[in-house]
Amino acid sequence: MHQKTSLLLAAGLVSLAAPAQKTQYGVFAGAQLTNAHYVLHGRQQKTEAKPGAHFGVMLSIPFENRLVFTPSLYYSLKGFKVALTDTSSLPGVDAVANDITLHSVELAPLFTIYMGKGTARPFVQFGPTVDFAFYGRERLVLNTGRRVERQVHFSNNDYGHITAALLVRLGYETRKGVLFGAHYSHGVGSLNNNDFGPTIKHRIFGVSVGKYLTHR
Template sequence: MKIFLLSVAALCITLFANSQAEFGIFAGPQMMSARYDISGSKQKTEYKYGFQLGGMMKVPFEGNLYFAPAVFYTMKGYKVTYSKFVYPPDPAAINNDVSLHNFEIAALLQYDFGTNPGHFFIKAGPSIEVQLTGKEKFTKLNGEQVSRNMKFSYADYGRYGANLLGHFGYESATGLTIYAQYTFGVGSVSNTDGGPSIRHRAFGISVGKFFGRKKIVIDTGNKE
């Protein structure tokens, strides 16, 4: 992960000097859940509401292809009902409601469809995230309700995760963007040996804006 972060940071610093680099912000709601497996048995999960907020870059790479890194806060989580007992969260838990506050760094490539100022685009690439804090609420077999902060360690929940991201949207001539996004977790949130496999799933819609775009004015006057 350190190699990934250092590589992205070095590339961003290099591209920062590129006079054609654009910077912007984005935000939007998302539905979040997880692929949850215990010893190969898929558990029943439900979606929760979350959101993301962050900054983005767009740097020309080749033709209609751009490097489009992003750094952002994202709220993730899931609801799960267990058919087997597992730790974490607790050997006697029958369900769990988890909310996570994460910081994510994404190294994306963007392809623009066409050369018009207003155009559709796709983005895709990997991301690394840090689980900053988390809260879990679960019920035990005896009916006891537990609400506590999540514990991150080598034998509990993992502090770091990895995802694949995909975006499809529209970018206007003024730099306004709107896009649908999907997150496919490839790294488990759990570090426990013999514990569950928990991989994030999320989809949503975000709106963003690149700064410094000059308004394009088309002269429709007749030439003599």
């Protein structure tokens, strides 16, 4: 159901943009450093960031003046490492550490404000993102010292497929429609669905390069 909703939203954005004569289509890719705000039983756990990547497609739909609607749909590789100070049903009562990697698709209906009137100008981009994690792996360290690697299990009592975040990006667009940007994504929805487990919210810093393929 969640997957169908995400696809319908993406299709709606494309159909909205199709009639617009000034709509631009582009691609982008970049690297990111991903981590998580991890709280277990009221105590923040020590985490370690992991490298990740992202790539996808984007639209640019002018509204008025320097305000532009810039939705994007992209693949995102993210994860983190955590050392646990207490027991929890997620990832397991016998786990003392976890290293998790997630593969996801993100839908980001963002807005862009350009800072100048020229064709080469800086910009600020902001808005929400919805993340759909479709696959993941986790490497657990148990209290016996044994290491276990397994596939991430998504359900109502385990990890959740869908999380949300707020994203801010600072960037620069050249006269040829090439974009350079740096962004921060602040998770507001927890990756954990278990009521007795931890609160896990993504924290992501990234850089990217993009190009409008239909640049005027």
